[in-house]
Amino acid sequence: MGALAEFLVRYDGVIAFVGINGVLAFSMYAVLIAGQLSLAQAAFASIAAYTSAILTMQLGLPFPAVLIIGMIVAAGAAFVLGLPVLRLRGVFLAIATIGFGEVVRITALNLDVTGGAIGLRPIPRVVGLWHIYLALALCAWLFFRMRPSKLGRGLAALRDDEVAARVMGVDTVRYKLFAFTLSGALAGLGGVLFAHYARFISPGQFGFERAVDILLYAIVGGLGQWLGPILGGGFLTLVPELQRQVGIEAGWLRPVINGLLLLGVILFLPSGLVGVGRVLVPAGLRRRLDATSPRATPAVTTTPEAAAVEVSVRPPEGTVATLSGVEKDFGGVKALDGVDLTIGSGEILGLIGPNGAGKTTLVNVLTGLAAPTEGAVEIGGSDVVGLSPDRINGLGVGRTFQQTKLFEGLSVRENVMVGGHRVAEGTLLPRLVGLPAARSAERMHRERADRYLAMVDLGDQADQPASALSYGNRRRLEIARALCSEPRLLVLDEPAAGMNQVEATDLGGLIRRVAATGVTVLLIEHNVRLVMSACTRVVVLNFGQVIAQGDPTTVSRDPEVVRAYLGTSDATDVTGTTPDGGPDTNDVGTAPEERE
Amino acid sequence: MQQLVNGVFLGSIYALFALGYTLVFGVLHQLNLAHQGVYMLGAFTGWVLAVSYDLPLWVAGLGAIVAGALLGLLIERIAFAPLRGRPDEHFAGLISSIALGIVLVAGAQGIFGPETVRFPPDAFPGTRFVIAGASISLLQVVILAIAVAMMVGLNWLVVSTRLGRAMRAVAENERAARILGVDVERVTMATYMLSSALGAAAGIMFALAFNSIRVEMGLAVELKGLAVIIVGGLGSLPGAMVGGLLLGLAEVFSIVLIGSGWRDAVAFGLLFGVLFFRPQGLFGKLRVREV
Numbered sequence: 065m066g067a068l069a070e071f072l073v074r075y076d077g078v079i080a081f082v083g084i085n086g087v088l089a090f091s092m093y094a095v096l097i098a099g100q101l102s103l104a105q106a107a108f109a110s111i112a113a114y115t116s117a118i119l120t121m122q123l124g125l126p127f128p129a130v131l132i133i134g135m136i137v138a139a140g141a142a143f144v145l146g147l148p149v150l151r152l153r154g155v156f157l158a159i160a161t162i163g164f165g166e167v168v169r170i171t172a173l174n175l176d177v178t179g180g181a182i183g184l185r186p187i188p189r190v191v192g193l194w195h196i197y198l199a200l201a202l203c204a205w206l207f208f209r210m211r212p213s214k215l216g217r218g219l220a221a222l223r224d225d226e227v228a229a230r231v232m233g234v235d236t237v238r239y240k241l242f243a244f245t246l247s248g249a250l251a252g253l254g255g256v257l258f259a260h261y262a263r264f265i266s267p268g269q270f271g272f273e274r275a276v277d278i279l280l281y282a283i284v285g286g287l288g289q290w291l292g293p294i295l296g297g298g299f300l301t302l303v304p305e306l307q308r309q310v311g312i313e314a315g316w317l318r319p320v321i322n323g324l325l326l327l328g329v330i331l332f333l334p335s336g337l338v339g340v341g342r343v344l345v346p347a348g349l350r351r352r353l354d355a356t357s358p359r360a361t362p363a364v365t366t367t368p369e370a371a372a373v374e375v376s377v378r379p380p381e382g383t384v385a386t387l388s389g390v391e392k393d394f395g396g397v398k399a400l401d402g403v404d405l406t407i408g409s410g411e412i413l414g415l416i417g418p419n420g421a422g423k424t425t426l427v428n429v430l431t432g433l434a435a436p437t438e439g440a441v442e443i444g445g446s447d448v449v450g451l452s453p454d455r456i457n458g459l460g461v462g463r464t465f466q467q468t469k470l471f472e473g474l475s476v477r478e479n480v481m482v483g484g485h486r487v488a489e490g491t492l493l494p495r496l497v498g499l500p501a502a503r504s505a506e507r508m509h510r511e512r513a514d515r516y517l518a519m520v521d522l523g524d525q526a527d528q529p530a531s532a533l534s535y536g537n538r539r540r541l542e543i544a545r546a547l548c549s550e551p552r553l554l555v556l557d558e559p560a561a562g563m564n565q566v567e568a569t570d571l572g573g574l575i576r577r578v579a580a581t582g583v584t585v586l587l588i589e590h591n592v593r594l595v596m597s598a599c600t601r602v603v604v605l606n607f608g609q610v611i612a613q614g615d616p617t618t619v620s621r622d623p624e625v626v627r628a629y630l631g632t633s634d635a636t637d638v639t640g641t642t643p644d645g646g647p648d649t650n651d652v653g654t655a656p657e658e659r660e
Numbered sequence: 661m662q663q664l665v666n667g668v669f670l671g672s673i674y675a676l677f678a679l680g681y682t683l684v685f686g687v688l689h690q691l692n693l694a695h696q697g698v699y700m701l702g703a704f705t706g707w708v709l710a711v712s713y714d715l716p717l718w719v720a721g722l723g724a725i726v727a728g729a730l731l732g733l734l735i736e737r738i739a740f741a742p743l744r745g746r747p748d749e750h751f752a753g754l755i756s757s758i759a760l761g762i763v764l765v766a767g768a769q770g771i772f773g774p775e776t777v778r779f780p781p782d783a784f785p786g787t788r789f790v791i792a793g794a795s796i797s798l799l800q801v802v803i804l805a806i807a808v809a810m811m812v813g814l815n816w817l818v819v820s821t822r823l824g825r826a827m828r829a830v831a832e833n834e835r836a837a838r839i840l841g842v843d844v845e846r847v848t849m850a851t852y853m854l855s856s857a858l859g860a861a862a863g864i865m866f867a868l869a870f871n872s873i874r875v876e877m878g879l880a881v882e883l884k885g886l887a888v889i890i891v892g893g894l895g896s897l898p899g900a901m902v903g904g905l906l907l908g909l910a911e912v913f914s915i916v917l918i919g920s921g922w923r924d925a926v927a928f929g930l931l932f933g934v935l936f937f938r939p940q941g942l943f944g945k946l947r948v949r950e951v
Contacts, residue, residue, distance in 0.1 A: 101751070148936050154750070155691050155894070159886045160935050163928035166883060170925045272883060276758055283755055315774075319766030326759035330752050331742050472747075 076193065082301045083196035084257050089281035089293030090203040091250035096287055097207075097216075098243035099223030101154065103275040104145065104161035105251045107168040110270035112138035112252030113259035114178050117187045120260070127190045127260065135252040142248020143241065150240045165275050172267040183266025184259075191260040199253055200294065206496065207290035212506065213492040214485065217474070219243060221482040224471035231431055233457035233486035233549055251278075284329050286336020295337040371518035372577050384409050384553045384584045385430065385461075390439035392425050392608075399425040400436070401608035407553065412575065412585045414599035414616070416592060418628055422608040423588045424466060427557050430586075431463050432456040444552065458486055462551035464542040466558045466588075470530040476541055477526040480513035483545030487512075516544040520574060536567050543574065553584045560591040572598040592629075596620060604628065662794040663912050669800055671908020672807040673869065677862035677881055678888035678900040679814060680855040686895030687831045687851045690750065693757040694735050695859050695885070696878030697764030702728045702860025703867035703877060704772055710779065717783065721864050728860020729853040735760060736852035761878075769875045776874045784868070803865045810861060811901055814854070818897065823850055831895070887931040893941025902942060906930070 072079065088109060095102045112134035119130045149160045172178045179185075210216040221229040222236050230236050259265050277300070285296020303325065307318050333339055366374070385407040392400040399422045407413055417423055428434035429441060432453035441448050443459045451459075462483070471479050481488065488509045494502035517523050520540040525533065533541060539559050546554055556575070560568040568591055575598045579585050589595045595602060596616040603613040606628040612619050619625055677699055684692045706724035709715045715723070739756040743749050787798040818824040826847045829837040838844050866881070867873045888907050892899025907927055914926040934941060 101754075152935060155685075155754075156890065156935065158754070159890050160931070162883060163887060163931045167925055167928050167932075170922065174921045272879070280755070280758075316766045316770035320763055320770065323759045323762035323766060327739070327756055327763070330756045330759060334746065334748065334752070 072193065078301070078305050080191075080193055080196055080261050082298045083193070083200045084254055084261065085278075085281055085301045086200045086294045086297035087196070087203055087257065088251060088254040088278045089285060089297040090200075090207065091247045091254060092278050092282035093207065093287070093290075093293045094247035094250055095243050096282055097223060098219040098240060099226070100150070100240060100243060101158045101279075102161045102244065102247065103158055103272075103279060104142070104164045104168075105247065105278045106270040106272075106275040107161075107165040108138040108142055108248045108251035109255030109258065109274075109278075110168060110172060110265070110267070111141050111255070113255035113265050113270070114172060114184070116256040117184045117259045117265055118177060120187060120190075121184065130260075131253070131256050134256040135249045138252025138255065139245050139249035142251075143245045146241045146244035150237070150244060162272060162275070165270075165272060169267045169271050172270075179266070181267065183264060183269075185264040187259050187263045187265070189261060189263050191257050196257055196261070199257060203250060203253075204290055204294060207293075209495045210492055211290070213495055213502075214488045214490045214509075215239075215242075215492045217478055217482050218485060220474055220478075221471045221485075224473050225469045227433065227453075228465065228469035228471065229482070230453040231433070231457060231463055232483050232545065233454045234482070235452075235454045237452075280326060284326065284336055286333075286338030288335050289338045291341070292336055292338045295341065299337060366515070366518040366523065368519050368521045368574075368577065371515045371523075372581050374515050382409055383407060384411075384444065385586075386440075386442045387426075387430070388440050388442075390426075390429060390436045390441060392422070392429060392434060393437045398608050400429065402439070403605070403608070403610055405603060405610065407584060407586060409552075409584055410579070410582070411601055412579045412587060412599045414595035414602040415586060415588045415605060416590070416595055416602060417605035421605040421628075423605055424557060425608075426605065427463065427555050427586075427588060430456075430555060431461055454486075457549055457551075460550075460552035461555065462546035462549050462553070463555040464539070464546055464557055464559055466561065468538045468542055470533075470538060470541060470545075472529070472531040474530055475526065476522060476528050476530050476533065477510065477513050477517065479530050479541055480516055480544050480548045481509055483516075484509060484512060484548035484550070486549050513544075513548055516547045517541075519547070519577070520544040536563060539563070539571070540574070543578070547578065547583070551583060553586060554578060555586045555588070557588050558590060559587070560589055560594050563591075565593075568594050592620075661792055663916060664909070665791075665794045665796055665800075667909035667912035668905060669804060669869070669908070670912060671905035672804055673862050673866050673904075674881070674884060674888055674907050675901045675904025676807050676810060676858050676865065678885045678892070678904050679811065679897060680857075680859040680862070681885050682889040682892070682895055682897065682900040683814075683855045683858070684851055685889065686897070687827045688740075688848060689895075690740060690753050691757070692735060692740075692852070692855070693754060693882070694739060694761040694764060695757075695855070696882035697761045697768075698728050698731050698735070698856045698859040698878075699863035699866075699881060700875060700878035701731060701764060701768060702863030703873045704768060704777075705860070706864035706867060707777060707779065707873050710783065717868070721861075721868075724860050724864040725857045728863075729857040731860070732852040732854075732856025733849055735856065736849055740852075741848075765875055765878065772875065774875065776872055778871050778873070779868070799868060803869055806861075807865065810858065814858070815897060817854075823847070827851060884927050887927040890931055890941055891934045893943040896941065896943040899941055899943030 088105060091105050091108070092102070115137045116130040116134035119125045119133060120127070125133075145161075145164055149157060149164075152160055173181055211220070218229070218234045218239050221232065221234055222239050226236055281296040281300055282293055283296065284300060285292030285294065300322075303322060304318055307321065312318060312321070329336065383406050387403055387405040390400050390403045391398065403422075403426060415423055415426070425434060429436050430443075432448065432451055432455070435450060443456065443461060446459060448456050448459065471482060474482065489505045491502040491505050514523065514526060517526055520543055522537060522540055522544065525537065530538070530541060543554075543556065543559065560571055563571065572594050575585055575587060587595060587599060599616055601613065602616050602619040604611050604619060604622070604625050611628060612622040612625050677695075680698070681692065681695055684690055684695075702724045705727040706720045709720035709723045710717055735757065739760045740753050743752045743756065746752060784797075784799045789796050789798070789801070818827060826837070826842045827850070829840070829842050830844055830847050834844060862881075863878070866877070884907060888903040889900055891906065892901070892903030907930065910926050910930060911923055915923050
């Protein structure tokens with residue numbers, strides 16, 4: 065005991081900074097798990113550090129009060145910065161946040177109340193090791209419990225594919241703003257702890273280099289897991305200390321070694337120190353630490369048909385969606401030119417047309433990814449023009465994408481659970497304090513996802529990462545994911561693209577099974593054979609206009625349709641029988657198309 | 661009038677530096693954060709050649725540019741090439757170039773020490789001209805002329821040469837370019853060399869103009885360079901030139917109007933203004949992607 069006490073006293077400073085840097089690393093982690101790159105963390109920390117130091121020194125407020133005020137001010141700054149800045153992506157966001165950091169630093173440098181370049185001192189040292197490590201433990205607990213919750217999955221989905229996340233009903237603007245604000249609060253926590261431990265703050269401590277340091281803690285630790293920030297912060301704080309111990313001089317050699325270490329980590333250890341650590345930890349413990357894979361995964365025994373029965377609902381009466389006079393201009397090109405379309409409840413409506421006919425544009429207008437230039441779109445009786453994709457998802461529209469957009473970093477089951485984002489209960493707050501209600505809500509949602517997985521016959525792959533699925537299975541997973549939001553209308557955008565005829569036939573069966581559960585289906589396809597066999601009604605689009613509609617047989621004999629597809633009117637119909645009985649020349653698009 | 665001359669002069673150096681950034685971003689969609697190290701080492705190389713080896717200034721300048729190009733090749737090979745094809749390629753490239761930048765700056769400090777070094781006072785001709793009330797030195801005129809010549813040359817290279825065509829093809833669609841027979845590896849290396857040659861040129865010009873060379877000199881210009889390419893539009897060459905000039909002028913006039921303490925805030929004020937009202941930058945295009 066005496067030895068430990070002596071150790072703690074001797075290395076008090078190092079141990080404290082390991083912990084503080086861990087907290088700052090968590091603040092970075094909070095935005096990185098949402099796929100946002102912010103370099104404003106040092107600025108948020110400095111805002112809180114200055115606020116708290118001024119309150120302590122000039123007003124003599126007690127520590128808990130300045131801690132809370134500091135965190136709130138930093139979170140507020142993050143929120144206010146986030147409102148306009150989060151429209152930006154990737155590099156733009158990074159540069160904007162660098163700019164913000166510089167503005168904060170220059171402001172602190174030029175104001176009187178912050179002490180200018182000299183900074184503030186002496187700040188009473190009221191923070192001890194236990195404060196710091198309690199804060200670090202709370203951060204770790206927060207993120208440990210967050211990942212397997214609705215919020216955690218939503219953030220991960222946002223990171224992996226923002227467009228798909230929006231279409232799945234994740235309000236990405238709110239989620240980004242939340243991540244940003246949380247990161248501001250945590251950076252503020254780190255800043256207040258720093259100010260009241262180090263006793264001295266100045267603008268130079270929170271500059272661009274510091275912002276990069278904080279980013280490095282999170283990256284070197286690894287983003288896959290909540291332990292990462294602790295490892296990264298600890299490692300990068302200890303390395304200079306160790307160098308000092310073995311007698312490497314400060315100055316240039318230490319940064320060279322740091323830089324090389326960092327280069328080594330990023331080039332050779334993509335998953336960071338956590339990735340290295342994982343190999344050393346026994347599998348059982350690893351699973352518990354991950355906490356993303358539920359401990360007991362029930363074997364899926366349900367057949368697709370039985371699963372379909374379980375999720376069946378009675379379709380509502382009347383129409384599901386109405387488009388009237390919809391036009392969409394892309395800089396002079398009319399992708400949609402006055403489309404009127406009514407989708408009746410319980411239909412399997414096929415939408416076909418040659419390349420560039422406007423099919424995908426129509427789907428994007430229907431799901432809120434593109435706003436129509438003219439015309440009205442109603443879903444379930446409400447006008448949806450101008451609504452965001454997540455709101456339209458809330459009105460009961462689910463969709464898949466022409467090029468699959470899965471959340472590659474999530475498991476197959478988690479993908480489906482994100483699909484049910486809107487119908488899932490938020491469980492983070494009860495989870496943080498360990499309420500049993502949270503566990504049962506999570507389990508219910510997981511079982512719901514499993515039923516849809518069983519329905520598309522992927523029940524046995526639930527725990528695989530989505531990136532490991534084969535091409536055909538990726539398409540099925542997209543369908544299960546869309547279904548989990550319990551949509552009234554399911555829009556399938558070329559689900560058979562790239563499939564062979566056997567797989568396409570299977571898919572036809574699945575589509576009919578889905579429709580039998582009471583979901584209205586809009587099927588966009590190039591594979592005419594699939595459309596003709598699966599659909600109850602077919603609409604043909606060409607040059608942005610509806611050129612024919614009706615039951616599959618009538619439409620396939622319509623001379624104008626034949627002309628649109630084949631360019632002549634010699635052929636008898638578009639289902640594949642040409643006058644000389646040749647093979648189907650019109651399965652245009654069964655080969656996957658390169659589009660981006 | 662004097663301020664205008666100073667602003668244009670400073671701006672042209674910013675523009676050269678930013679051109680290097682934006683060239684790599686425009687063609688390869690990578691942000692090379694080790695670029696500031698090239699700028700700094702370009703300055704030091706020129707200084708060593710001129711002072712220690714007693715070479716004429718123009719030879720030293722040329723040497724710095726060649727060294728910069730080689731350094732660019734090194735950066736591409738070490739920090740970017742090993743990441744190609746990884747899903748986190750862009751993100752990891754940001755980090756690895758930051759890391760390499762740290763190594764370059766700290767290494768330079770090991771070699772040259774932390775102090776500011778200067779050219780001897782008799783290194784430049786002292787001739788000065790007075791044009792419309794503004795005093796301008798022969799050195800400034802030469803630097804400005806070279807900067808403009810390099811910008812014109814770069815534009816010609818990108819628009820009219822085979823390499824430039826290949827670069828534009830890679831920028832548009834790397835896969836398609838590869839299929840059509842463009843040697844993407846070579847274009848990538850050439851882009852980095854070109855970009856870094858510009859960075860080193862900006863460095864040696866700054867060193868000559870202000871007669872001050874420090875290992876941290878790159879860090880200050882790095883953030884400004886980022887602001888410039890955003891203001892001008894990421895990946896846009898004319899954007900970087902206009903953005904650089906704009907920033908130079910804004911800085912010089914802000915010293916006059918609101919004091920030097922806030923000078924550095926101007927770059928970022930400009931940056932925010934552009935980001936909010938025109939996120940694609942002055943000359944950038946918004947890219948629409950189909951899902």
